[in-house]
Structures are given as C-alpha cells and as structure tokens.
Amino acid sequence: MKLLMHICCANCCSFPVRTLLSKGIDIKGLWFNPNIHPYMEYQMRLDSVQKLEKSWNLHVEYIDDYGLKDFLRAVVNREDDRCGYCYSIRLEQTAMTAKKMGLDGFTTSLLVSPYQKFDMIIQTGTMMGKRYGIPFYAEDFRSGRREGVRISTELGLYRQKYCGCVYSEMERFWKRKAGGKQQT
Numbered sequence: 001m002k003l004l005m006h007i008c009c010a011n012c013c014s015f016p017v018r019t020l021l022s023k024g025i026d027i028k029g030l031w032f033n034p035n036i037h038p039y040m041e042y043q044m045r046l047d048s049v050q051k052l053e054k055s056w057n058l059h060v061e062y063i064d065d066y067g068l069k070d071f072l073r074a075v076v077n078r079e080d081d082r083c084g085y086c087y088s089i090r091l092e093q094t095a096m097t098a099k100k101m102g103l104d105g106f107t108t109s110l111l112v113s114p115y116q117k118f119d120m121i122i123q124t125g126t127m128m129g130k131r132y133g134i135p136f137y138a139e140d141f142r143s144g145r146r147e148g149v150r151i152s153t154e155l156g157l158y159r160q161k162y163c164g165c166v167y168s169e170m171e172r173f174w175k176r177k178a179g180g181k182q183q184t
Helices: 010-022 039-056 068-075 079-101 118-132 142-155 166-177
Strands: 002-007 026-031 059-062 105-108
Touching (some): 002 079, 010 026, 010 039, 026 079, 039 059, 039 142, 068 079, 079 105, 079 118, 105 118
Parallel strands (some): 002 026, 002 105, 026 059
C-alpha cells in the first residue's frame, strides 16, 4: 500500500510515519499548511520537516503556500468553527495530490494529537476520499504522541507550542496569562 500523509509538522508525523513503515506501508509526505501563523512559526515547522525528510530519507512534496490571508478570510466571524475549515482545505489538497500521484490512499499526521478534533478529522478525510475517489486511511495514533515527542527531541526537531493558526496561538498563551480562564 502507498499512502500520502499530510504532514502538519515533523514532531507530529514521526510516530505515524514509523508506525506505518513498520507495517510495510510506503509513505510519501505532503507539506501543505496555509493556516500557520506567524510566518516565522510557519518557516520553523517547514525547516523541521525538511530536516526530518533528510534524516529519514523520506519523500515529501511541498506546497509552500503561506496562505494566511485566505485562511483568515475564510474563518473570520467563524473562529469557533475554524478547525473544520482548516481540516477541510488540508485534507482536500492531500486527497487531490494522492489521486494525482496514483497512490492507494491518504492520511494525516493530525491523527496523533490529543488536542485535535479526532472524529472531525476522520469525517473530513472520509468525505474528501469519497469526493476524489481515493480512500482515507484512518488510524488512531494518539497513543504514540509521547514516543513522537521522544523522537523529535532525539533528532533535535522544532517542537511547536500550539496548533498553528493565530487563534490557537491566542488560546494557548492567553489562557496561561489569564490563569486558565479564556478571555476574549
């Protein structure tokens, strides 16, 4: 089986990549994350994926699109529903790319994070798979999150402190400042 894995970051993809390779699944990666803010965060995550690619001899395709303006336009006044849009644009691009590459399916490293909306990711991936005629491979990698952290630390990879978008950055750091209370 040959899968295209959407890679949100090197830190999150290390465990899923290792797991799938150990099952004899051929993995190719796709970097497409137009949601990440600010630009320096985007660049640090991109650099880290490139470092992992070289270290592990992975094949990664890059759609290097810092799409902050389009992302913000799409979610303004829908900030609490932004994750659905974010999953949708990234998984749609992954499905289209996997189909174009003639692969057997696609997946995402987002499935490793306990902070992501797991069921929404599965639902969105399945929907995009049906739309583009290519199966979405859904596996719960969340039990390997700590192993992924260990791998990324061992390899000296950048480890981000929030999901990626400007709203997740605000929630992560504003809650800490507010003593755990969300302020808006």
